[in-house]
Amino acid sequence: MWSANDSGMGTDPYVALASELNLLGRRLDWLGAELLRLRAAGAAGAGVPGTEGIPGTPAGAVPVAQGWPVAHERPRPPGTDGPEQAPAGPGGGPRAPRSQMSGARVLAWTGGGVTLLGVVLLLALAASRGWFGPVGRVTSGAVLGVALIGLALRLHRRPDARVGALALAGTGFATLYLTVAAATELYEFLAPGPALLVALGVAAGGLGLADRWRAQLLGCGVVVGAAALAPFLVWSWLLVALVLALQLAALPVVLRRRWPVLALVAAAGPALYGAAVGGLAEASERVPTVAVAIGALVAGLATALPAARVLSARAVGALVAAAPAPVLMTSLAWGGWEGAALAAVAVVALGAFAAVPGTARIGGWKPAEPAEPAGRVRTVRVVAVAAAAVALFQATLVAFDGSTATVLLLGQAIVASVLAAQLRARLPLAVGTAYGVVAVLIALGRDAPLERLVRFPSSAYAGSLVTGAAVSALVLVFAVAVLVAGARVGLVRADPASAPMWVPAGVVGLYGATSLVVTLALLVSDDRTGFTAGHALVTVSWTVLALVLLARGIHRPALRIAGMVLVASAVLKLVLFDLVALDGLARVAAFLGAGLVLLAAGTRYARLVANAEAEAK
Template structure:
């Protein structure tokens, strides 16, 4: 029988082969394209013609303005002939620009001529309405809006953001010269221009047009309010400016997330309303500022409909308006108390919506309210110097102290729940600051309550004795609860140190008689009980 064939084995190399690596030549480091200097830009072919065309357009537009003013001063012609001559001149410039645009070689001059002609037509409408009083206001607004829309349509057809911005800027710059200054009427005209740009902003990503149309009404409204004061016309113009600015900015960011120009308009839209509220009487200023704040906070509440930063910016602006309304409406202890109460509401909103912006706003409101309280309501003099105080003053201090204590506890707790920072063992300075504020509030509660119950110096001494004992009791509770929780243990130990410091630095010198004895005995006994009880709990674990 023949022997079986030897088994077949796959051939293997005598030693493992290293993996082959592909060679990639080193890439040169990225270098941004060098920016062209002004001399290089001006030296390009055709740059001179563009400069001459646009400078000529600006000079021509200024000449039209001067001609209109001179015609009024010299009494040339009547209102109707002046308006007709201005309209004919503007139509001629615009028509020439449209005719030149048909050929590529003439498009540089076409843009400048069209922009100058359209701006001239708009100024003619403004002059006929405000300067010559030939047209009623509604007719002038309608004509101005039609002219601006026509110019923007030309810019869209020619795909020229520069032309669109030039049309708007030309109208904005020259309109105050025709109206004779800044007034509610001027603000209304500028709002018409801004509204006319809405279709273009929705179809084209032209940030320059958004700024050119959005910022001038804001500035004009603020200047008109400062110059003319808080009239109802200025207030209405300011409110309209804010509403239009917020509305158009939200429309734009709805289509283009985080558009820088739209966000800039949104962030500043509330300024005219708040400036108008500053110069109004209190009865009128509070509803104006509060109304603006409610509208913007409603936008913030519906922030899921506005992608990006739009909702957050609206919330910040709304909180600023609410802050102004609060400070304007309230005075005395009520001002600090309302600010601290609003801080608590913002903490609740931050926890409910897990919104860190609301938590930051709560911190701002609490800080401002706490500083006002320390300077005017729960002053260090009230807590340290035994002076007679009225019952109303002590009641206000008691209410504000309760709110200080509540905010000082709620803010760090909410921040820890939202993972803004960690517990006391990791972020001790933050918790120490909150603890100092809480101790200040608790001291105000105990001392104000004691002085209300026992008027005069006996109530002051009783209050400080109770403060020292209450601190040590609170430290005992925290230490017992903090056996398994490092955060509570750290806070309890810090509170023990604060109580001992108060005993040595204040109670020993400020208190006398039974109050001093009671403070030392009470704190000492509590600390002894805390030590023994804490030791038993630790060993029994």
């Protein structure tokens, strides 16, 4: 038994006993850890290094006396009686600080990037200047790629050289990939079909090695190295097909290892290059360009669907948002009905993705967080529906122009708002509101301009009055549909808190009603008389609407405030506009009609207020 003085404790027997028990437990824990380490290393039954100099220690015994913890000291392994040293690294020596490791990675991958630039110069510049011959250039590139991969496999066996091994392997596979691209585009050694198969095999080899080494950095290095420099060697639909092969090869690894960065990096190439090639493609390459654009759309959504079960909602949302970019850019470049049909393909694909039943289980692999799957489903579906709405908007504007496009946009906005009211869903309401806002802005400037409402004669009347009346009516219907849908989903209420929602909709509806009345009056009499009669009807209708709002607003402050504002607007219109712009009977009718309605409104409103106060008592 050790004494209290040996352990550095006082003379109190209870304190000394507790200290000794604590020390004994720590020594036993350390001894058990040492025995497990020796068993794992295959040292059972062999002599233990470091025990030769300990008297009475038999061969194969654990040095339980050397390096044991003492009281008030952290347990430390044998041979560390001196000052505490840095943690051991993979090679057994001191582990390098994190800053030094980061610097090593930067140097290694920078060297890989410079090497790839040299490969591109070898393949492209040599082709333009006639160096070595085509066979020698391709062979030298392939030999260099294989040599770098072989060196990486050898270095990866040493724990202290794995940073360099990752950089060498990424550079090697990217070199092979660029060599395949050059052999296909520059030297025509391979037809596009076999070349894509070879490229897919090279990419699968590099990404498979990243999977085996569990190194997402290696996978990203292979994809980025090949995709970033491929445009220097090939620029056509073949470029999009080559980066699509990278994305397809990365999919199994992404699903197995749940690597979001690799998924996004692999999807970026087809989206960016597909959009660029689709926007600049020549007429002779339309068919393969459309094929790779649709292929990028399908590959992106096909990647997002299984990835939605293992990746975050943000990563999957980014994949879905980027997938239609090549199709939409190609649609813009084509224009007309062909471009609209291509955009419609994106609408159908994105709508089908949002409706796939499997998306209801997004995030189901995290049962410990029951609130997350619903949020992940909602996020991904919102992105898909939003992308489909953008594609439908583009298809409409590409296929139609002028007032027809305005009418169609307003019709789509009304349909989405009605759907939102029926389903009590906010997503269709958001889509319908976005469509309607754009259509109303177009109508304000072209189809039902404000100039038509405030001045006569106006150059705006050169357009069709029937079209102006139709657009104005649709604007009014859209405002009403948005208000009803907003009330059904709980966004619009009869209180001041929801005023930011119903006030803009009310203003849009007021504009639509005013423009409709004036335009219909002009259809009856396309002269000054029709213009003035229309504005007289508008003033009277404003006061009637104000009376309705005030009557409904006895117990609803928001409606009461809206009625008062509309009364003030009607009075201002009488004084500032009708008094100047109208003449004759129209001016008299406006003032008399508005005045009588206001008198009736005041009398009726006073009676309603008195009844309400009596009921309250």
